[in-house]
Amino acid sequence: MESNLVVYNTLTRKKELFEPLNPPFVxxxxxxxxxxxDVHLGNCRTFISFDLMYRYLLHLGYKVRYVRNITDAGHLEGDRDEGDDKFSKKARLEKLEPMEIVQxxxxxxxxxxxxxxxLPPSVEPTATGHIAEQIEMVKEIIENGYAYESNGTIYFDVxxxxxxxxYTALTNRNIEELLANTRDLGGQDDKKGRLDFALWIKAKPEHIMRWPSPWGWGFPGWHIECSAMSSKYLGSTFDIHGGGMDLAATHHTNEIAQSQACHHSEPARYWLHTNMLTVNGTRMSKSAGNGFLPGELFTGSHPLLTRGYSPMTVRFFMLQAHYRSTxxxxxxxxxxxEKGFKRLMNACALLNKLKASEVTDVDINSIRTRCYEAMNDDFNSPVVIAELFEAARIINSINDGKSSVNAEGLESLKSLMNDFVFNVLGLKEETAETDDIGKLVGFIINLRLEARANKDYATSDRIRNGLQELGIQLKDSKEGTSWSKI
Structure with missing residues (x-):
C-alpha cells in the first residue's frame, strides 16, 4: 500500500515519508x-492530536493497532527514583485504596x-496488569549486561x-552536559553513574503498591512499563511512538535505551511529539495558577475564563493549531x-438541504486534493480547516443561488465534508441543549464560588445539594470545581 504521507520524526529531526514496516498494518x-x-489539558491535546493521526491512517486504509497505556503504578513524585508514590499519597489524602484512586x-x-x-485505542494496557512482562524485560537487560542490582533496586547502566x-539520539543533547546538570539526589550512592535510572525499585515497608520479584518485593520504574507493553503488543520494533514533547528528554530517551538493551533494536521508527499549551502567552501550569481542567473549560468556572466552551469547540480550537506548534x-x-465551529456545522447542516442543478460552476475536487495534501504534510489540520471553510463558503453561495452544482458535484461536496469534518477531524454536531446545560452549570458554579468567597457556606451547600438532587455532582479540588452527571 502506498501513500504520500510525510511525518516529522523527532529522532531524525526532519520530515520523512511514512513507510510502515508491514503495510497495510501500522x-x-x-x-x-x-x-x-484528573486528566489535564496538556494530556488532552496530545490524545486529540493522536486521535487525528489515528483517524487519518484509518481513512487512508491502514489497519492500525493503536496502543495507549494507563499508568497505574511505579510513578514517584517528580518522576524520579525516590520519593512518595503518587497513588499512595493520593489514596492517603482521600482515605481510599490506591486501586480505588486508579479506578x-x-x-x-x-x-x-x-x-x-x-476513538478508543485498539489496546489499553495497564502497568499493574503487566508486572510479569516488566520483570522479564528487566531480567533480560541484566543478562545483556546493561543493568545492575544495588540494595534490591535494579539500575540501568547508562x-x-x-x-x-x-543515549541522547532522540534529543541530540550532549551527555557530558547532562552529567554536569544532574543534581545530587537521594539514592545516588546506590548508583554507579549519575544518569543511571531505576528499572525496578525496592519497596519500603510503608509502600502499598508492591509485587514479588527475583530481587525482593518492589515495583517497576516509570520507564520500563512502556517498553514492556509496546513490545508485547506491537513487537520489538514498530512504526509510530508518540507523546507530549515533555516526555522526549527523559521518558522516551530511557525507553529507547531499555528497548535496545533488551532487543538490540530501536523500538520505533517514527517518534512524534506534541507541543505544549500556554495561556495568554504564559506556559500553562498548576504552580502558575493558569492551569485549568477540561471540566472547568466546559463550564467556565475558572477565574481566567469569562464563560464555558463546549467539548467540540475545544477540540476544534486545538485542531486549528498544528500539533507541533504551541x-x-x-x-x-x-x-x-466557537464561531468557526458553528459556521462549519451550519454549512454541513445546510448541505443536506441543497438541490442539484444542471451545471456546476464550483471546483470541489481541488479542495479535496488540497485537504489530502495538507494531511499528508505531517497532519496539517489548520490548512485542512481553512480549505473546509472555503467549502462552507461554496455551500452558502449555492444556497443563496450565487453558485450552482450538479448531482455529481453535490455528492462530491457531501463526501468531502463527511470525510474531513466528521471522519478525519473527528468533529460532531452538538445539540444546543447540551451546550446550554454546560453554560448554565458553569454560571451556577460561579455563584457558589462567590458564596464561598463571602463565607456564605449555607448558600454554597444549598447550591451543591440542589444540583445533586437534579443529577449533577460537583467535585471540588485545589485546581477548581468540575461537574459530572450522576
Missing part, C-alpha cells in the same frame, strides 16, 4: 495518562475522552550503554473558534 504506541488525578480517575479520563469524541549506543488559550481565541 503499529502505534502513545504514552497514556497517569491516573492519580476513579480512569473512569474520569474515559469520560473526558468521550466528550472530545476520540555509561555502559553509551559506549555502544547513542497552542495558546485565551477567551478571545476560544470565542473565535
Amino acid at each position: 503499529g502505534m504506541y502513545v504514552c497514556g495518562p497517569t491516573v492519580y488525578s 476513579k480517575y480512569t473512569i474520569g479520563f474515559h469520560d473526558v475522552m468521550r466528550l472530545f469524541n476520540t 555509561e555502559k550503554y553509551s559506549k555502544e549506543y547513542n 497552542l495558546d488559550f485565551s477567551n478571545e481565541a476560544l470565542e473565535a473558534s
Whole structure:
C-alpha cells in the first residue's frame, strides 16, 4: 500500500515519508495518562492530536493497532527514583485504596475522552496488569549486561550503554552536559553513574503498591512499563511512538535505551511529539495558577475564563493549531473558534438541504486534493480547516443561488465534508441543549464560588445539594470545581 504521507520524526529531526514496516498494518504506541488525578489539558491535546493521526491512517486504509497505556503504578513524585508514590499519597489524602484512586480517575479520563469524541485505542494496557512482562524485560537487560542490582533496586547502566549506543539520539543533547546538570539526589550512592535510572525499585515497608520479584518485593520504574507493553503488543520494533514533547528528554530517551538493551533494536521508527499549551502567552501550569481542567473549560468556572466552551469547540480550537506548534488559550481565541465551529456545522447542516442543478460552476475536487495534501504534510489540520471553510463558503453561495452544482458535484461536496469534518477531524454536531446545560452549570458554579468567597457556606451547600438532587455532582479540588452527571 502506498501513500504520500510525510511525518516529522523527532529522532531524525526532519520530515520523512511514512513507510510502515508491514503495510497495510501500522503499529502505534502513545504514552497514556497517569491516573492519580484528573486528566489535564496538556494530556488532552496530545490524545486529540493522536486521535487525528489515528483517524487519518484509518481513512487512508491502514489497519492500525493503536496502543495507549494507563499508568497505574511505579510513578514517584517528580518522576524520579525516590520519593512518595503518587497513588499512595493520593489514596492517603482521600482515605481510599490506591486501586480505588486508579479506578476513579480512569473512569474520569474515559469520560473526558468521550466528550472530545476520540476513538478508543485498539489496546489499553495497564502497568499493574503487566508486572510479569516488566520483570522479564528487566531480567533480560541484566543478562545483556546493561543493568545492575544495588540494595534490591535494579539500575540501568547508562555509561555502559553509551559506549555502544547513542543515549541522547532522540534529543541530540550532549551527555557530558547532562552529567554536569544532574543534581545530587537521594539514592545516588546506590548508583554507579549519575544518569543511571531505576528499572525496578525496592519497596519500603510503608509502600502499598508492591509485587514479588527475583530481587525482593518492589515495583517497576516509570520507564520500563512502556517498553514492556509496546513490545508485547506491537513487537520489538514498530512504526509510530508518540507523546507530549515533555516526555522526549527523559521518558522516551530511557525507553529507547531499555528497548535496545533488551532487543538490540530501536523500538520505533517514527517518534512524534506534541507541543505544549500556554495561556495568554504564559506556559500553562498548576504552580502558575493558569492551569485549568477540561471540566472547568466546559463550564467556565475558572477565574481566567469569562464563560464555558463546549467539548467540540475545544477540540476544534486545538485542531486549528498544528500539533507541533504551541497552542495558546485565551477567551478571545476560544470565542473565535466557537464561531468557526458553528459556521462549519451550519454549512454541513445546510448541505443536506441543497438541490442539484444542471451545471456546476464550483471546483470541489481541488479542495479535496488540497485537504489530502495538507494531511499528508505531517497532519496539517489548520490548512485542512481553512480549505473546509472555503467549502462552507461554496455551500452558502449555492444556497443563496450565487453558485450552482450538479448531482455529481453535490455528492462530491457531501463526501468531502463527511470525510474531513466528521471522519478525519473527528468533529460532531452538538445539540444546543447540551451546550446550554454546560453554560448554565458553569454560571451556577460561579455563584457558589462567590458564596464561598463571602463565607456564605449555607448558600454554597444549598447550591451543591440542589444540583445533586437534579443529577449533577460537583467535585471540588485545589485546581477548581468540575461537574459530572450522576
